[in-house]
Amino acid sequence: MTSRRNFLGAAAGVAFCGCGMLQAAHAQGTRRTAVAVGGKTVKTIDTHAHCVFLDVLPLLNNDRSVLFNSVRGADETPIDVAQRFAAMDAQRVDMEVLSVNPYWYGRDRDLAAQIVKINNEKMAELCAAHPDRFAGFASLTLQAPELAVAELEKAMKNQGLKGAAIGGNVAGVDFSDAKFHPVWAKAEELGAVLFIHPGGTPQLNQRFAGNGWLGNTIGNPLDTTIALSKLIFEGTLDRFPGLKLLAAHGGGFLPSYADRSDHSCTVSPAGCNPAITLKKKPTEYLKQMWFDSLIFTPEAIRHLQAQVGASQIVLGSDYPYPWALKPVDHIFACESLSDAEKIAVLGGTAAKLLNIAV
Template sequence: MSKPSSSSPPISRTVEAEPTIDVHAHVLLPAVEEAVAGHPGLAKARNLDARRNGPTALAVSGPMVAERIPLLTDAGARLAAMDKAGVDIQLVSPSPSHYHYWAHEDLAVHVCRLANVGTADHCAQAPERLRGLGLVPLQHPGLAPGLLDHALGLGLAGVEISSHAPRADGMRTVELSDPRLEPFWSRAEETGAVLFLHPFGCTLDERLDEWYLSNSVGQPTENAVAISHLIFSGVLDRHPGLKLVAAHGGGYLPTHMGRADHAWRSRPDARAGCAHEPSSYLRRLYFDSLVHDADSLRHLVRAAGADRVLLGSDFPFDMGTDDPVAALWKAELDEADFHAIRGTNAAGLLGTPTAVRAVPLPPDRS
């Protein structure tokens, strides 16, 4: 079987295949920001975010987001960009800046309901092409199952979560291994909800406040820590049916599972929480393809399996890609794996209709 080429050359052939599905795309919801405006916790959270990112990064990020407001808020602009990129369906999640995990219970419920309704309304403008995810308040684990149900009741596919949240008492973080999240994992498993793990903010704080290390190092670090909590605590043993998608290819973890496996084999404290070698759990999770490097994507496919990788772009932010299919071509996967990642895997995960379409491929190199 021929392989796609390492770039995106002139097209010479097409195949009939399932739709191209991008599972990592965002929407901005002004109503959420209006709801939190003026709350003391917002100023504190923004101050922490500023310290973590540093002034140079903030000076770049502000104008970058501003120029992308139409793509983040206008469904017509989104659809035009999707057409240009050859993307048929997007799974749209709120911008992680909407988490507001500092909020008290009443405000947190209000924020999540607004995010759920806002995302559902945005996707309803093109329901055949846009699927959505809502939010739950990780800082209040007891509220998460009910707000997951709220999101699902609006027709959303599931919810987006971060890698951790501050505890309501301010003493320490709520990790994804927190026992109080067990009812949430149970409800997500029972309903078949999609959970999109997308970090926002790295607890290394000012150590990453230059050169945009807060994102380039911080995001993959947070992914690795969060997934490790899920694995080593036994969450994935207790809830094998979870449909959890890790953004950014799961961060550093898939490329460093040998060390985790060695710890599990060598130390009783590392082995206490999970039943199997940590690397085996990668095949119980899903990962988006946004790793920015062909070698890294090939390694992710080897580690997790081609059936566990989904196309992702981080639309429309500058740390994403404008052409996720071309990035997938560069990995030179065989055609079955290419199409699985391009759309088949996500169609199965989302229950998306599998109507075929003509998909351009690079010239046959056989």
């Protein structure tokens, strides 16, 4: 039986503000306590947590709308350490692996490089100041692949970062494009994890218009689905078999309907490139990727587990955006996961993947 002692002990004192975000739990006397599974203490690691650095604003003509929007939680992306620690403690999250969603792919190369430089310096400083609570993904100027290679190498070798956060494409250019091969080669060489976080599919904005925020609700998972499918079908993952990919939001729609990919070229050979012969079935490539747990229900986790294996799932919340304010509870509720698998999902797998001491 999974032990929830130490996990729920302080939950009663946690409140939520009107926008759904956690209030400063420390102000209410909430203390950070350990999560235990089957009597074993777990270091919980949230691999999907966001931040921005206001130091870039002068490069953006002080246009705060580039960094902020009307989405709930956006005002907490500039990290106030005490506030963030209080929220993490209330969520039972020991460490966040921080990332900045790329907003610079369509900008001038030199300007983008300046933004990335500041992001990576500030990320490294933040993580070095609080190594027990924060780890970080680098930003990359992917529109200039040769520059991205140098940025990634510096991030991994000199700045202590764990890899890089990338979008679902680069201003409409898919990651399977050969221009990005040097970046993937360097990531493979360094053992860098590439966290794929979608930016939507603006080509469909007209159809997404109307109620339901479909540009995000559907557009974001679709962006990830396309990115992963392209990397599989264009042979990129055969070229770089050691590439470590972590996909946000449970990998989008792909794991939920991946088996269709195994049949597509059989049903329509004309729709596939005869010059590309994959080394494995498309679904088998999913077993060499990692996926965060931000898919909301135990049944969704059960299906993802059946498709890719529990060993490929890591904790993710999207904090400070209020998609999943109780990410650890979510894993405890998954009866399909054994105690050992819960320990792995909550932090063990991420620690190994990202070389984080526990």
